[in-house]
Amino acid sequence: MTSDIDPRQPLTHQPLDPTWWRQAAVYQIYPRSFADANGDGIGDLRGIISRVPYLERLGIDAVWLSPFYPSALADGGYDVADYRDVDPRIGTLDEFDEMVAALHAAGIRVIVDIVPNHSSDQHVWFQEALAAGPGSPERARYVFRDGLGPDGSQPPADWESMFGGLAWTRVPDGQWYLHLFAKEQPDFNWDNEEVREDFRRTLRFWSDRGVDGFRIDVAHALAKELGDSLPTQAEIDAITEPGAHPLWDRDEVHEVYADWRKVFDEYTPPRIAVAEAWVTTPRRPRYASAEGLGQAFNFDLLEADFDAGQFRTIIADNLALSAASGSSTTWVFSNHDVVRHATRYALPARNGSTAKQGRDWLLSGGTEPVADVALGLRRARAATLLMLGLPGSAYLYQGEELGLPEVADIPAAERQDPTFFRSPGVDVGRDGCRVPLPWTREGTSFGFGDGGAHLPQPRTFGELSVQAQDGAPGSTLELYRAALALRRELQTDETLEWVPGRADVLHFTRPNGWHVMTNFGTDAVPLPDGEVLLTSEPLPGGVLPGATTAWVRAAV
Numbered sequence: 001m002t003s004d005i006d007p008r009q010p011l012t013h014q015p016l017d018p019t020w021w022r023q024a025a026v027y028q029i030y031p032r033s034f035a036d037a038n039g040d041g042i043g044d045l046r047g048i049i050s051r052v053p054y055l056e057r058l059g060i061d062a063v064w065l066s067p068f069y070p071s072a073l074a075d076g077g078y079d080v081a082d083y084r085d086v087d088p089r090i091g092t093l094d095e096f097d098e099m100v101a102a103l104h105a106a107g108i109r110v111i112v113d114i115v116p117n118h119s120s121d122q123h124v125w126f127q128e129a130l131a132a133g134p135g136s137p138e139r140a141r142y143v144f145r146d147g148l149g150p151d152g153s154q155p156p157a158d159w160e161s162m163f164g165g166l167a168w169t170r171v172p173d174g175q176w177y178l179h180l181f182a183k184e185q186p187d188f189n190w191d192n193e194e195v196r197e198d199f200r201r202t203l204r205f206w207s208d209r210g211v212d213g214f215r216i217d218v219a220h221a222l223a224k225e226l227g228d229s230l231p232t233q234a235e236i237d238a239i240t241e242p243g244a245h246p247l248w249d250r251d252e253v254h255e256v257y258a259d260w261r262k263v264f265d266e267y268t269p270p271r272i273a274v275a276e277a278w279v280t281t282p283r284r285p286r287y288a289s290a291e292g293l294g295q296a297f298n299f300d301l302l303e304a305d306f307d308a309g310q311f312r313t314i315i316a317d318n319l320a321l322s323a324a325s326g327s328s329t330t331w332v333f334s335n336h337d338v339v340r341h342a343t344r345y346a347l348p349a350r351n352g353s354t355a356k357q358g359r360d361w362l363l364s365g366g367t368e369p370v371a372d373v374a375l376g377l378r379r380a381r382a383a384t385l386l387m388l389g390l391p392g393s394a395y396l397y398q399g400e401e402l403g404l405p406e407v408a409d410i411p412a413a414e415r416q417d418p419t420f421f422r423s424p425g426v427d428v429g430r431d432g433c434r435v436p437l438p439w440t441r442e443g444t445s446f447g448f449g450d451g452g453a454h455l456p457q458p459r460t461f462g463e464l465s466v467q468a469q470d471g472a473p474g475s476t477l478e479l480y481r482a483a484l485a486l487r488r489e490l491q492t493d494e495t496l497e498w499v500p501g502r503a504d505v506l507h508f509t510r511p512n513g514w515h516v517m518t519n520f521g522t523d524a525v526p527l528p529d530g531e532v533l534l535t536s537e538p539l540p541g542g543v544l545p546g547a548t549t550a551w552v553r554a555a556v
């Protein structure tokens with residue numbers, strides 16, 4: 001870090017800092033569900049612009065916008081029809097520029113989502129591929145194959161898609177195309193130079209508009225080993241050797257990112273990227289390397305129970321890993337794909353598979369097991385305050401600063417997620433964490449917009465609204481605001497030191513005497529000496545109660 005850069009100063013004061021991302025607090029906006037300015041029930045860029053003061057007051061360093069591109073919404077926008085435009089239901093490119101300017105003026109950087117593994121079936125290239133027929137250069141941009149059997153009516157392989165059902169779909173002339181996700185999301189062929197060139201163009205397009213970085217969707221897909229004879233799903237499932245899977249996490253994918261790195265480095269400061277790569281922990285550093293994307297999501301805490309032992313191992317492992325890659329580590333509890341952490345922690349522990357447990361709970365309509373809502377929120381607040389004290393970047397998901405729970409009772413007729421439709425009875429999908437935000441106590445869609453909300457909000461959202469929590473002592477919103485402001489002030493080197501103690505308590509210090517202590521148990525425990533700066537719950541009798549985190553400043 002150069003000496004004229006002060007991590008506590010917002011972007012407006014140091015726009016050229018190339019290390020801004022290393023310990024940033026990044027807030028994920030799911031644009032369709034954030035704020036709806038024109039009252040059509042869908043969140044939009046004007047809505048985001050109108051809420052820049054809210055984001056500034058929250059104290060985040062950057063926003064990451066989930067896709068806002070033209071899309072038929074077969075997968076909540078992760079089916080992109082045009083990578084270099086804005087969905088007219090969400091806004092225009094001019095409004096995008098206005099939004100970036102407003103965010104930058106507020107000291108907030110902008111990260112956009114890039115979806116390179118697949119496009120929408122509405123993308124002009126896929127439409128051209130359908131029209132051009134087998135063997136054409138248009139088809140070579142995607143993964144087309146003849147079927148098996150005498151008349152080719154059997155799929156080229158029995159692979160299952162990530163959303164359930166077959167990963168191959170037949171087109172009218174008899175060929176089949178690959179889609180690892182929904183059938184409306186055909187996979188690109190990353191051996192094709194036109195595909196590569198088009199994504200370089202897209203990265204430059206948004207970088208030229210002032211975007212500071214990119215979140216890379218399913219970054220561990222893209223490269224595939226597709227010979228003439230394809231393995232069966234059972235054969236693929238039996239592969240355990242790292243890098244040997246034909247579809248996921250192949251070493252060749254890093255050539256793509258090395259190429260993108262050159263594009264990122266054309267800019268000052270270099271554009272940043274964070275990989276969404278669901279790979280085993282030892283395979284993660286390569287995605288996070290300085291020659292590649294530079295940073296990768298670490299989803300380990302998102303799978304963990306609210307448990308001191310699990311947290312300690314995960315934190316230690318990931319700090320060691322980031323030290324090895326040279327990147328900073330990332331932390332995340334909630335995003336648009338998983339059951340919100342206030343709800344996961346309301347369910348009994350299930351040995352490190354809370355994400356799956358949350359999905360099972362949704363299947364029961366949110367009744368089995370019974371959620372302890374108050375305990376879930378209390379634990380979520382403690383976990384977040386712990387995370388915001390860790391070295392590295394913290395990724396927050398819109399609504400978690402309000403302590404929103406997962407919405408479990410969305411009627412089938414109103415569900416949108418393809419997971420629900422493609423895996424009937426097995427998975428209800430991710431709509432419950434994508435319900436529009438409540439801004440006001442009352443009113444149409446609790447202030448989300450005048451035209452109602454595109455997913456139904458529960459009545460309890462009124463009391464969790466921004467209006468209800470703004471200025472309310474002890475509210476979750478005020479806790480996030482206080483924590484983010486203090487975090488900026490206290491931020492220091494990317495290291496921590498564990499303080500030994502009870503098995504159900506985690507206690508570490510940062511180099512400047514910043515103590516973070518979380519009590520995962522139920523017995524109250526004494527606090528370290530020093531000035532208590534912030535706690536996730538009140539401290540009766542001056543000791544740290546169960547499911548509570550404290551930040552303490554001690555002399556160094």
Ligand code: NOJ
Binds near residue numbers: 115181217218276337
């Ligand atoms: C990961 C995204 O986060 C998820 O929402 C999406 O469905 C898949 N990638 C496919 O693009």
Ligand code: CA
Binds near residue numbers: 043
């Ligand atoms: Ca709208």
